[in-house]
Amino acid sequence: MELSWSSSLLLLIPLLPLVYFLYLRQDPKKQPHAHGLKVYPILGTLPHLVKNKDHFLEWYTGVMQSSPTHTMVFKVIGLTGQAITADPANVEHILKTNFGNYPKGELTVSMFEDFLGHGIFNSDGDEWLWQRKAASYEFNKRSLRNFMVDVVRFEAVERLVPLLQRAARDAQTLDVQDVLERFAFDNICGVAFGEDPGCLAVADEGMAAPQSAEFMSAFNDAQNTIVARVMSPIKWKWLWRVKRLLDIEPERRMRLALATIHGYADKIVRERRESGEDGLARRDDSLLSRFAAAGEHSDKSLRDVVTNFILAGRDTTSSALTWFFWLVSTRPDVEDKIMSEIGAAGPVRAVRVSGVGASTFSLDELREMHYLHSAITESMRLYLPVAADVHSCKEDDVLPDGTFIGKGWLMTYCAFAMAWLESIWGEDCQEFRPERWLDGEGVFRPASSFMYPVFHAGPRMCLGKEMAYIQMKYIVACVLERFSLRYVGGEGHPKLEMSMTLRMGRGLPMQVKNKGG
Numbered sequence: 001m002e003l004s005w006s007s008s009l010l011l012l013i014p015l016l017p018l019v020y021f022l023y024l025r026q027d028p029k030k031q032p033h034a035h036g037l038k039v040y041p042i043l044g045t046l047p048h049l050v051k052n053k054d055h056f057l058e059w060y061t062g063v064m065q066s067s068p069t070h071t072m073v074f075k076v077i078g079l080t081g082q083a084i085t086a087d088p089a090n091v092e093h094i095l096k097t098n099f100g101n102y103p104k105g106e107l108t109v110s111m112f113e114d115f116l117g118h119g120i121f122n123s124d125g126d127e128w129l130w131q132r133k134a135a136s137y138e139f140n141k142r143s144l145r146n147f148m149v150d151v152v153r154f155e156a157v158e159r160l161v162p163l164l165q166r167a168a169r170d171a172q173t174l175d176v177q178d179v180l181e182r183f184a185f186d187n188i189c190g191v192a193f194g195e196d197p198g199c200l201a202v203a204d205e206g207m208a209a210p211q212s213a214e215f216m217s218a219f220n221d222a223q224n225t226i227v228a229r230v231m232s233p234i235k236w237k238w239l240w241r242v243k244r245l246l247d248i249e250p251e252r253r254m255r256l257a258l259a260t261i262h263g264y265a266d267k268i269v270r271e272r273r274e275s276g277e278d279g280l281a282r283r284d285d286s287l288l289s290r291f292a293a294a295g296e297h298s299d300k301s302l303r304d305v306v307t308n309f310i311l312a313g314r315d316t317t318s319s320a321l322t323w324f325f326w327l328v329s330t331r332p333d334v335e336d337k338i339m340s341e342i343g344a345a346g347p348v349r350a351v352r353v354s355g356v357g358a359s360t361f362s363l364d365e366l367r368e369m370h371y372l373h374s375a376i377t378e379s380m381r382l383y384l385p386v387a388a389d390v391h392s393c394k395e396d397d398v399l400p401d402g403t404f405i406g407k408g409w410l411m412t413y414c415a416f417a418m419a420w421l422e423s424i425w426g427e428d429c430q431e432f433r434p435e436r437w438l439d440g441e442g443v444f445r446p447a448s449s450f451m452y453p454v455f456h457a458g459p460r461m462c463l464g465k466e467m468a469y470i471q472m473k474y475i476v477a478c479v480l481e482r483f484s485l486r487y488v489g490g491e492g493h494p495k496l497e498m499s500m501t502l503r504m505g506r507g508l509p510m511q512v513k514n515k516g517g
Contacts, residue, residue, distance in 0.1 A: 037063065037072075045074035053231065057387055057496055060084065061417040069401045070421065080107065081409035084388070086417040088424060089400040092450040094391060094411055095458035102411055105392020111229045111240075114258060115222050117300065119308030131305070132463075138290045139463040145363065145470065147285040151190040152471050153360055155183055156478045159200045164483050167512040173488060175507040176325055180318040185216050187471070188313030192306040193268050194286035218260035219310070223500045225254040230390070231498070265303040273299075311500065312464065316385040319501040321472055322508050323383035324376055326494060327432050328480075329487045329510065334375055334434060335480060341371045342477050366473045370444040374437035376472050377444070377454075381425075382432060384454045385501045387416035415453045416502070424451050485510045 037048050052059035064070045064086045071085040085091065094102045103124040116122040120131040138144055160183055167174050182199040189197050197212030228250050229240050244251040272288070291297060291305050328335050345365045390412045397405045405411055422429050425436075439445050449457035455465045462468070479485070488509050495505030 045072065049074060055496070056231075056498065057414075057416050057502075060414060061420050064414070064417040065421060069403065070417075070423075071399065071401055071403045073403060081406050082412065083399075083403060083405055083409060084412045084414055085399065085401075085403070086414050086421060087399075087401050088418070088448065088451040090403070091413045091418075091453055091457065093400050094413060095450070095453070095456065095460065098397060099458055101394045101397055102391040103394065104390075105394075105410070107410070108390055108392060112226060114254070115226060115261075116308050116311065117304030119304035121308045121312060132459075134291060134294050135463050137294075138287065139467070143285060144287075144290070145467060148191050148467050149363060149470065149474065152187050152474050155187050155190070155200065156475055157360065159183070159186075160475070161478065161482065163200065164479065164512050165514070168483060168514045171511070173509050173511055176485065176510045177318070177322045177504050177508040180321050180325075181314065182216070183475070184314045184318040185219075185310075187317075188310050190286070191313065192287045192309045193265075194288060195268060214260055215264045218257040218264075219314070221250075221253045221257035222261060223311075223315070225250040225257070227499055261307065262303065265307060266299060269299045269302050312462075313468075315499070315501040317468060317471060319385040319503060320376070320380050320383075320468075321475060322504055323502070324379040324472075324476070325479075325485055325510070326487055326504070326508055327379050327382070328375070329485055331432060334432070335484075337434075338372050338375060338476070338480055341369050342481050345369060345477075361474055361477055363470065366470055366477070369473055369477065370438065370442055371434060372473055372476060373444045373469065375434040376469065376476070377437050377446075377452075378432060378434045380454045381419045381452060382430075383502055384415050384419070386454075387498065387502050388412050388414040389453075389456065413453065418451065418453075482515055484513045484515055486513070 037045050039045055040047055048059075049056070060072075063072060070087040071083065071090060073081065073083045085094075104122065105124070109118075109122055109124070112122045118127055120128060120135060123131065160179070163179065164174075166172070179200070185199050186197055189195050197215060199212055199216055232239065240251055243249075244255065247255070269288070272292070287309055288302060288306050292302060297305075328338070345361065345368060390410055393405045393407060393409045393411050396407050399405060418424055420429055428436075437444055437446075446452075449455065449461065455462035455468075488511050489506065494508070497503040497505035
């Protein structure tokens with residue numbers, strides 16, 4: 001059985017005498033605080049977190065909207081202190097000005113280590129730096145961008161468009177979130193491994209191979225277990241390690257998932273090595289081949305590299321597009337403007353696949369779609385894929401707003417809450433308004449990455465930002481050029497679900513209709 005939040009807190013009972021002694025001796029500047037919230041003896045603001053754990057984002061955003069500092073500190077005596085902020089000045093301090101004092105940290109790395117190893121998204125110091133330099137070199141190559149476009153073009157034209165055509169013909173309701181997750185998984189495996197899992201294969205092409213479906217399912221199980229670790233109110237490494245030792249949930253699922261994930265990845269790396277002396281470097285243009293050609297790497301390090309990129313490339317893109325298609329379905333005026341821009345992009349090249357017409361777009365054509373770029377950016381402002389990001393404080397520090405952060409504390413910035421603050425985005429911050437990103441000439445103008453940290457900021461700024469935009473714009477243009485998607489999930493706002501990325505709790509049920517018929 002799985003330990004719940006409340007049962008986890010019971011572990012503190014034997015330590016209460018020591019905890020109370022520490023409480024009496026604590027430094028006042030290190031005490032928890034949050035505007036408008038009661039601070040309890042010993043437990044600080046933790047009871048509020050436990051009470052609101054099932055709708056944490058909405059609750060925290062409300063706290064930030066009423067707080068003059070947009071920062072909250074919560075701490076249980078004897079446990080790791082934690083702070084959360086939605087202040088752009090604090091974000092800049094953490095991600096840039098005092099970058100060296102806010103690494104991922106040993107605690108955070110340990111929570112992800114069995115899944116991501118020491119890949120680029122789960123490492124610090126020199127280990128992170130060499131991967132960052134290698135990845136930066138590759139991501140700046142036009143050849144990688146062209147390879148990515150080729151992969152997404154195949155998946156969109158050969159699978160996504162026929163699938164939507166079938167749904168329109170049969171009046172079938174699709175869970176578009178599931179469709180996009182399968183699409184993104186196929187796509188990122190192609191970019192990372194040079195392999196096609198075929199998870200979006202339509203029925204007349206044959207269903208996805210069992211091993212590929214198992215690989216995708218294992219990824220989901222691993223992510224859910226990581227989220228359970230991160231969301232636990234007690235951040236003790238031994239807590240999940242004891243569960244793993246006893247083989248109880250969710251660590252039992254994690255063990256099985258890791259066996260599948262690592263087995264699949266190891267098999268691909270091994271087959272590449274067995275294909276010849278230069279097999280890894282010459283097989284294709286994938287990230288695996290590029291990193292292998294860049295130097296001597298163990299099979300495990302290559303596995304970590306591609307696992308990290310699969311995680312980043314699958315869920316972020318599918319999450320962003322899920323919320324985008326929902327928002328656009330509620331705004332026909334925005335869809336009309338996107339359609340006008342697609343039509344004005346230039347002569348697209350029409351192709352036919354399985355009797356279905358589809359259009360393809362070049363890199364240059366996609367880059368000229370400024371309104372579409374703005375609409376996607378605005379959608380991610382409101383519903384960004386990664387709602388919050390956690391760092392660790394190496395040495396005592398004071399944030400620009402005056403908040404004390406102690407050595408070893410976890411320091412989180414909540415980008416989701418930032419999007420809903422009038423002090424950052426104005427009185428219309430809750431509106432979906434793509435025009436806020438356009439200048440008088442209709443050209444997209446970005447905001448500071450510290451008030452819009454959707455792609456992180458500072459030295460850890462996302463290297464795949466441009467590729468993500470190209471991929472998303474290609475998919476949207478390809479879909480909306482031919483189909484209208486209408487949400488049929490009922491009245492009210494879709495349920496927010498915290499996973500590794502921001503998901504819709506009940507999926508995105510939509511009806512598909514052909515345009516012009």
